[in-house]
Amino acid sequence: MTTTTxxxxxxxxxxxxxxxxxxxARADAHPKCGTCRVPLTLDAxxxxxxxxxxxxxxxxxxxxxxxxxxDWCGPCKMMAPVFADFAxxxxxxxxxxxxxxxxxxxxxxxxxxxxxxTIAVLRDGKEVGRQVGAVPMGxxxxxxxxx
Ligand SMILES: [Zn+2]
Numbered sequence: 001m002t003t004t005t006x007x008x009x010x011x012x013x014x015x016x017x018x019x020x021x022x023x024x025a026r027a028d029a030h031p032k033c034g035t036c037r038v039p040l041t042l043d044a045x046x047x048x049x050x051x052x053x054x055x056x057x058x059x060x061x062x063x064x065x066x067x068x069x070x071d072w073c074g075p076c077k078m079m080a081p082v083f084a085d086f087a088x089x090x091x092x093x094x095x096x097x098x099x100x101x102x103x104x105x106x107x108x109x110x111x112x113x114x115x116x117x118t119i120a121v122l123r124d125g126k127e128v129g130r131q132v133g134a135v136p137m138g139x140x141x142x143x144x145x146x147x
Contacts, residue, residue, distance in 0.1 A: 009060040011040050011131040012052050016030055019055055027092040043088045045098040050106035053099070057125050060095050066116040066143050067098040068108060076117045079134040083119075086140045092143050121146055 005128060014035035020040055022031045033038050045067065048056055056147040057064060061077070067083050069076035087096035101108040101116055111120060121129035121143050129146035 006061050007092065009062050010056045011042070011046055011084060012048070013038060013057065014041055014047070017052070021059065026143045029107070034099065034126045037038045042091050045083055045087045045096050048099050048104075048107070050104045053104070053107045056097070057122060062094050063144055064097060064122045065140070066112045066120050066122070068101050068120065069098060069116050070102045073116050073127060075134040079117045082137055082140070088138060090144065119143060
């Protein structure tokens with residue numbers, strides 16, 4: 001199957017916070033931050049916050065999968081390495097992100113996060129799938145395929 005849809009994602013720079021538009025189809029080119037030239041991290045979950053969430057979601061044409069978590073949550077800690085591995089597998093296909101619900105109550109309340117971890121999938125800014133609780137890799141792959 002060929003696809004002509006663009007693979008744009010917005011990635012916050014881990015060093016300076018600048019939002020960078022990246023073509024994930026060209027992830028092999030090792031894109032760098034437009035401001036500070038630090039290489040952008042594509043193979044680990046992107047940290048989203050109340051401040052950058054909307055900009056990232058609105059301008060990303062790839063599916064976005066978000067892990068809502070908190071540092072004190074045991075099941076979240078179990079989920080974290082699975083989710084990190086998932087991010088490596090999704091390079092070039094999806095934007096894998098995480099939101100600390102304690103530090104970002106705005107996004108957490110908009111998504112009505114009652115229990116963590118909660119995994120949500122967004123396409124074109126709309127939620128298309130959600131799973132509450134720690135899940136295995138196979139379930140993450142099912143979720144990201146949801147339409
Ligand atoms: Zn930067």
